[in-house]
Amino acid sequence: MANFLQNFFGTKSQRDIKEILPYIKKIKEIYPNIQQLNHDELRQKTIGFKEKIQEAVATIDQQIASLREQMTLDAEMLPEEKENIYNQIDKLDKARYDQVQVTLNEILPEAFAVIKSTAERFTNNE
Template identity: 50%
Template sequence: MLSFIKKFLGTKSEKDIREITPILNKIKEIYPETEKLSNDALRARTDGFRKRIAEAVSGKEQQIAGIREKIEAGPEMDMDEKERLYEEIDQLEKEAYQITQEVLNEILPEAFAVMKETARRFKENEVIEVTATQNDR
């Protein structure tokens, strides 16, 4: 009986492979473009990923900052009102987290291609030179 179910539904590893195959195909499509990038351009892709995530959650972050300012500006605020505002912050943080996860899933193939190419370059070259950025200071 168990073998029949495995044949019909597949094993865990087969399910996992079916799930990640579309992502792998996207990585294979993107990777040749990534190989052509200069070291600086490859590095800039990572900054681009950070910016995409920051832009996606900036609205929620601004709302959270506004609510926190409101709480700090009103020390005599009613406890029930403060509790409601903190619950609103919690909800906004959950939404921001969800947005972050969605963006991470969107950039996953490109990010993996960048990581794969970076690893290949480190394997083949003892030293990799790039232009210093603000993150290096």
């Protein structure tokens, strides 16, 4: 029975490989283009990744900053109102985390190709 299930669903390692295979294919597609970049262009890619993440969460960061400023400016705010704002901030923090994860997954193949190229350059002392 166990062999039947294993044959039907695959082993854990087979399922893991099946999950990462699309990423590996994308990395292999992107890698030749990354290899052609010079050192400065490669550094710029990393800066671009950081900027993309910051852009993805900019709106949420502004909303969080606005709520915190609102609490700071209104010293006579009732505890219930503060609690409501803290709950909104918590929800926005979770949304921010989720957005960062989505963005990281979007840039993952390209970022890995950049890391691979950088490691190869260090190994070859370029």
